[in-house]
Amino acid sequence: MTLRLSVIGTGYLGATHAACMSSLGFEVVGIDTDPAKIALLAQGKVPFFEPELEELLAQEIASGRLTFSTDISAVADCDVHFICVGTPQKAGSLAADLTYVDASLEAVAKVTKKGALVVGKSTVPVGTAARLRARLQEINPDADLAWNPEFLREGFAVDDTLRPNRLVVGVTSDKAENILKEVYASNLKDGTPWVRADLPTAELVKVAANSFLATKISFINAMAEVCEAAGGDVTVLAQAIGYDPRIGNRFLQAGIGFGGGCLPKDIRAFMARAKELGADQALEFLREIDSINLRARQRIIELVRKDLLEDLHGKKVAVLGAAFKPDSDDVRDSPALDIAAQIHAAGANVVIFDPKANENAAKRFPALTYANNVEECLKGADIVLHLTEWKQFRELDPAQLKGLVNNPIVIDGRNALHRESWKAAGWHFRALGRADI
Numbered sequence: 039m040t041l042r043l044s045v046i047g048t049g050y051l052g053a054t055h056a057a058c059m060s061s062l063g064f065e066v067v068g069i070d071t072d073p074a075k076i077a078l079l080a081q082g083k084v085p086f087f088e089p090e091l092e093e094l095l096a097q098e099i100a101s102g103r104l105t106f107s108t109d110i111s112a113v114a115d116c117d118v119h120f121i122c123v124g125t126p127q128k129a130g131s132l133a134a135d136l137t138y139v140d141a142s143l144e145a146v147a148k149v150t151k152k153g154a155l156v157v158g159k160s161t162v163p164v165g166t167a168a169r170l171r172a173r174l175q176e177i178n179p180d181a182d183l184a185w186n187p188e189f190l191r192e193g194f195a196v197d198d199t200l201r202p203n204r205l206v207v208g209v210t211s212d213k214a215e216n217i218l219k220e221v222y223a224s225n226l227k228d229g230t231p232w233v234r235a236d237l238p239t240a241e242l243v244k245v246a247a248n249s250f251l252a253t254k255i256s257f258i259n260a261m262a263e264v265c266e267a268a269g270g271d272v273t274v275l276a277q278a279i280g281y282d283p284r285i286g287n288r289f290l291q292a293g294i295g296f297g298g299g300c301l302p303k304d305i306r307a308f309m310a311r312a313k314e315l316g317a318d319q320a321l322e323f324l325r326e327i328d329s330i331n332l333r334a335r336q337r338i339i340e341l342v343r344k345d346l347l348e349d350l351h352g353k354k355v356a357v358l359g360a361a362f363k364p365d366s367d368d369v370r371d372s373p374a375l376d377i378a379a380q381i382h383a384a385g386a387n388v389v390i391f392d393p394k395a396n397e398n399a400a401k402r403f404p405a406l407t408y409a410n411n412v413e414e415c416l417k418g419a420d421i422v423l424h425l426t427e428w429k430q431f432r433e434l435d436p437a438q439l440k441g442l443v444n445n446p447i448v449i450d451g452r453n454a455l456h457r458e459s460w461k462a463a464g465w466h467f468r469a470l471g472r473a474d475i
């Protein structure tokens with residue numbers, strides 16, 4: 039008999055997981071405590087921007103396999119429950135807030151049938167899974183808990199879920215592993231690497247992977263600082279070191295650094311947890327990774343001040359991009375929006391345009407001005423900042439844009455614009471980690 043699955047928490051991770059599992063033929067019920075979100079999802083509408091997801095969601099709802107509810111008792115007869123709720127940074131601390139994870143476990147434990155498997159996918163501090171498993175079995179001795187971290191990227195969520203580059207399962211029994219093998223049978227058939235681990239290792243794999251990615255980005259941004267000081271070019275440096283397969287050329291894009299709902303808070307929560315475990319020295323370097331990352335935002339502001347001669351009052355600063363990365367409308371800890379807000383606070387008239395994130399950005403920073411398109415954003419600008427590398431921005435015609443601005447100065451915060459074309463069109467072009475030539 040086909041397994042019935044539940045997905046608790048329908049944000050980026052949960053909504054995608056629910057739609058993808060349904061597309062594999064499982065019956066899936068998605069649960070969230072937010073009635074507005076559930077109402078939208080039930081109509082086949084995704085409350086955030088994620089390529090391909092809305093089409094898939096609508097298709098799966100129409101198939102009858104995928105349903106949504108705010109009522110936890112709707113999961114009572116499911117065989118497997120995926121916990122996909124958020125673990126944001128706790129206010130006033132580096133640690134993760136586990137309120138939603140704990141509440142989900144309690145809720146599921148009380149309604150689930152005997153023999154069901156609860157599977158954690160949220161990113162949690164190591165040790166959480168063992169604690170939750172003990173609590174689950176206190177309430178429901180026949181149920182079991184496994185940990186199956188998720189590695190999906192926003193912007194590629196559907197593809198990463200349906201075609202992951204590895205599956206990691208933290209289990210304490212063959213029975214739990216076999217249930218997960220049934221869930222992921224199609225991936226196993228396709229040869230996706232399968233890693234069986236114990237619970238703490240499975241939890242650690244996730245934060246270790248995100249820490250490594252954050253380290254790679256901050257490494258190249260540190261090189262950018264040195265390149266600037268020495269008159270070098272970080273884009274050429276990145277290309278050259280990236281040809282070494284031991285290094286690889288991905289995640290070496292120097293610029294204003296990493297943001298979003300995962301990398302920044304995950305490295306901080308990892309440090310906080312290591313401290314609790316007495317292993318804080320091992321992760322001291324992550325503090326530096328965080329500092330390098332935040333410094334990149336300040337370096338852009340310094341460049342603006344240099345080009346606008348210190349006084350930003352009354353200057354129009356056009357900002358292209360507000361999302362933390364392209365193909366997303368997510369502005370959580372977005373470097374682009376943080377920079378825009380700081381420049382605004384310094385007295386400039388900041389006008390932002392993002393193809394998808396204007397609305398979310400305006401909710402967070404209503405005092406900034408939001409343009410409807412690139413032209414409106416750039417009109418009369420004293421400086422242009424390119425802060426999120428949407429394809430649409432990379433393809434702009436610099437010659438055409440020059441006529442719109444007051445002063446043709448552009449700072450490429452993502453090292454993604456074609457410098458030669460912009461310079462040929464008469465722009466004064468600046469970028470992080472590239473000598474001003």
Ligand code: UGA
Nearest residue numbers: 188189190191192255289290291295296297298300362363
């Ligand atoms: C990240 C991880 O890549 C996923 O594997 C993980 O599953 C996810 O976090 C999570 O924990 O849920 P995501 O937050 O979607 O995914 O974003 P990334 O693609 O990793 O980008 C993060 C940030 O790094 C963005 O702000 C991006 O602009 C920046 N970045 C990325 C750089 O500055 N340079 C690069 O070379 C690459």
